[in-house]
Amino acid sequence: MKNILVPTDFSAEAHHAFRTALQLARRTGGSVTLLHVLALPDQPRTANFSSFGGPVGSAELSGTHGIDRIFVIKLMEATRQRMHLLLAEAAQLAPDVPVHDLTDQVDVDDAILKVIEQRHIDLVVLGTQQHDAIERFFASSNTEQLVRLAPCPVLAVKQAADLDAVRDIVFASDFGDEADQAVPGLRQVRQLFPEAQLHLLHVTDENAGQARQQIDDFIERHQLAPAEAVLMEAGSISSGITDAARKLAAGLIVVPTHARSAFSRFFQGSVAEKVAFQSAQPVLTFHL
Structure with a gap:
């Protein structure tokens, strides 16, 4: 970048x-x-x-x-x-x-x-x-x-941001098969902020145990440790992401998007667009 x-x-x-x-x-x-x-x-x-x-x-x-x-x-x-x-x-x-x-x-x-x-x-x-x-x-x-x-x-x-003060980064995903394509971009972010804690966020109204296992498998598969698994229940994915980032006092939100995805509701472009507009924190979006 x-x-x-x-x-x-x-x-x-x-x-x-x-x-x-x-x-x-x-x-x-x-x-x-x-x-x-x-x-x-x-x-x-x-x-x-x-x-x-x-x-x-x-x-x-x-x-x-x-x-x-x-x-x-x-x-x-x-x-x-x-x-x-x-x-x-x-x-x-x-x-x-x-x-x-x-x-x-x-x-x-x-x-x-x-x-x-x-x-x-x-x-x-x-x-x-x-x-x-x-x-x-x-x-x-x-x-x-x-x-x-x-x-x-x-x-x-949206607001004045001090990137030198970024200590927590939220990476939001459903951690399905498409999420693997986001790893190169995620690694690039970690290189920019090597001292920041990475929080892997899954916004879900489904089985919490299954969702946590997906995150754990993602961490192990791509050797992303240390990283924290975070689960959030919310009425919508975009609001869940912004709420979780606020509670974690995250300095940066990372949301991959796929504008024409036919496989995952998470990677539809509207989620990343809404988060980018709604969040008080800086939001980094990139296409898979």
Whole structure:
């Protein structure tokens, strides 16, 4: 997870995501790319990535006239200033981490997916909003859609997070056959947080003894000890995961997902999407 993308709308949540990405990049020896999508007046949408390193070019202003043109210039100047502030902050907090900035004028999700492909992004760190946020950039639909569509892992961050203080990690699964595919990603997380206690969580309303045996077999099969088996009864899988993480004071939740799974209700994408939006803790999701 060395090549990290942070979409930003300059909100508090996006700022939390940026700081979290800097912490991760310091741990992995990686770099961070900041992406902002400009909300321009109605005009033909074309993919137009640019850096704020130079003056406003004609490409950025194509199709704009009069008042709209003045608005675009002022918007880009304000955005440039905001980006420069973030770059300056990064230079103070993590001087060894390379940080790059990009802007685009297309749909938010399209822009993010394009950067992931073009820049070979390993991880997206995304600021998510509180439940009452309605009209802001990172509404729940954006978070859930990116968790579902992004080909790389997505780390959803709602509050300020101190990754150096992570002492407990919850890995949620049903520990069926598909769960074995999540082990490489889980090992990567453990390498990032070698001192953290791993809690293997099974949310179930079924036989507790059978569920515990599945976790024990999973630990032994993949040599994951030391790890703690945790069982949780809940009305829904997503609420069970968030409740368990809160009770365990977990600093990170890990939820594998399979958007088109026909075998396991757990690995349907909706579970990971709901947890990423609902949880107060950072939530890492990745596809099997």
